[in-house]
Amino acid sequence: MGRVAGKKVFITGGAQGLGACFGRMLADEGAKVALTDVNFEGANETAAAINETHPGAAFAYHHDVTSKDDWSRSLGEAAEAMGGISVLINNAGIGAAGNIETETYENWRRTQEIDVDAIFVGTQLAMPYLKDNQPGSIINISSVAGLMADGMMLSYNAAKSAVWMMSKSIALHCARAGYDLRCNSVHPVFTRTPIIDPLIDLGGGGDLGEKKLTRQIPLQRLGEPEDVGYCILYLASDESRFVTASEFKIDGGITA
Ligand SMILES: NC(=O)c1ccc[n+]([C@@H]2O[C@H](COP(=O)([O-])OP(=O)(O)OC[C@H]3O[C@@H](n4cnc5c(N)ncnc54)[C@H](O)[C@@H]3O)[C@@H](O)[C@H]2O)c1
Numbered sequence: 195m196g197r198v199a200g201k202k203v204f205i206t207g208g209a210q211g212l213g214a215c216f217g218r219m220l221a222d223e224g225a226k227v228a229l230t231d232v233n234f235e236g237a238n239e240t241a242a243a244i245n246e247t248h249p250g251a252a253f254a255y256h257h258d259v260t261s262k263d264d265w266s267r268s269l270g271e272a273a274e275a276m277g278g279i280s281v282l283i284n285n286a287g288i289g290a291a292g293n294i295e296t297e298t299y300e301n302w303r304r305t306q307e308i309d310v311d312a313i314f315v316g317t318q319l320a321m322p323y324l325k326d327n328q329p330g331s332i333i334n335i336s337s338v339a340g341l342m343a344d345g346m347m348l349s350y351n352a353a354k355s356a357v358w359m360m361s362k363s364i365a366l367h368c369a370r371a372g373y374d375l376r377c378n379s380v381h382p383v384f385t386r387t388p389i390i391d392p393l394i395d396l397g398g399g400g401d402l403g404e405k406k407l408t409r410q411i412p413l414q415r416l417g418e419p420e421d422v423g424y425c426i427l428y429l430a431s432d433e434s435r436f437v438t439a440s441e442f443k444i445d446g447g448i449t450a
Contacts, residue, residue, distance in 0.1 A: 196224025197433065198430050199224030199225070200224065200282075201220070201280050201430055201431070202226050202255065202278050202280045202281065202284060202385070203216075203217075203218075203220050203281040204228045204268075204272050204279045204282050204320065205217055205277075205283045205285055206230050206231070206259050206285030206286035206316065207230075207287060208227070208230055208231050208237050208254070209240060210228025210231075212387055212423075213283070213386055216283060216422075216426045217252060218230050218243075218423075219420065220428055221244045221247075221325075222248070225251070225281075226250075226251055226273065226277075227253070227349075228254075228268070229254050230254070230256070230272070230286075230393060231257060232256070232257070232259075234255070237256075240252070240254070241253060241254040252299050253275045253276065255267075255268040255271060259284065259315075260307050260308060260312055261317060265312075265319045269316075273323050278326060278327040280324065280328070280331070281330060281331045281332075281333070281390075281430045282316070282320045282324060282330075282332045283335070284312070284317065284334045287411050288295045288305060289393075290348075291347065291350075291392065291393075292301070292344045292346065292348055294318040294348055297348050301349060302349045304402075305352075305353050306352070306356075307391075308359065309350070309354065310356045310357060310360070313357060313360060314425060318334075324375050325373060328374040329376075330374065330375040330376070331429055331434070332364060332376070332377075332378075333426060333429050334361045334377070334378070335379075335380050336358050336379045336380065337382060338382065338448055338449055339351050339354045339355075340357055341355070341358065341449055342358075345434070359403075361377050361397065361440045361441075362379075365377035365378065365441065367410070369438060369439075374425070376435075378434075378437060378438060378439070378441070378442060379439060379440075379442070379444045380422065380426065380429070381445060381449075383417055383443075383445035384417060385416060385417035386417065386418055386419065390407070394407065411445070411446040411448050412447030412448065413446035415446065417445075421444055423436075
């Protein structure tokens with residue numbers, strides 16, 4: 195039996211990067227996974243690769259997390275395909291660079307819309323499915339940027355810290371309501387996915403750009419998607435059954 199055998203996991207932003215890695219690792223441990231993304235082709239390719247080793251374990255859906263209609267449709271279709279939804283991973287997100295003098299209102303709004311508003315809308319719509327499939331787990335991907343600020347990350351800092359507190363509020367509501375439904379946030383540091391390419395470029399590109407990021411991290415390397423994936427496996431499984439309203443820093447020590 196795998197660590198998450200029988201779990202039915204809905205993952206946003208599942209086409210590439212962290213979301214794709216979570217899908218692979220969860221399927222390896224026995225879960226069914228629905229990978230959703232605005233990049234349907236990418237989600238579909240990732241699901242097909244998973245199905246090669248775990249036939250029938252992965253499904254792909256086109257889903258823009260800023261669209262309420264997309265949420266309703268993809269949640270319904272995924273629940274039908276997997277036989278319910280017991281784990282929701284709010285992972286889709288975008289980065290944003292800009293300070294209080296350079297950031298545009300449009301970019302601020304777009305960042306809040308994808309990184310924060312979508313988690314409110316989607317989690318609310320997912321609640322009936324999660325309540326029907328207890329025990330359940332909601333996992334929100336925040337960032338170390340939700341816990342510590344940078345002058346150039348105005349919109350991203352604001353968005354990711356909102357995700358941190360929102361996760362606790364969701365967790366407390368579920369606990370008080372008597373649901374066996376936990377909610378936690380995960381806070382990665384720079385992790386090797388396409389989202390950090392602009393940061394590497396900003397630092398001069400290639401090895402130089404990467405060095406500028408890693409020298410801030412006590413463990414002296416970038417995170418790998420699997421480093422975050424092991425935390426997701428734990429939170430999606432019943433091993434974490436007494437863990438709710440917590441924040442998990444996968445950060446090589448940077449927030450110390
Ligand atoms: N990689 C890191 O260094 C790092 C660090 C901290 C937090 N995070 C967070 O992890 C999450 C995953 O990021 P990643 O590193 O895999 O980045 P990524 O850019 O590789 O993947 C993000 C995915 O989200 C999808 N997406 C973007 N907008 C969407 C929308 N409106 N609707 C649906 N899907 C959408 C993209 O198509 C992409 O597949 C994000 O929330 C990000 O903020 C990443």
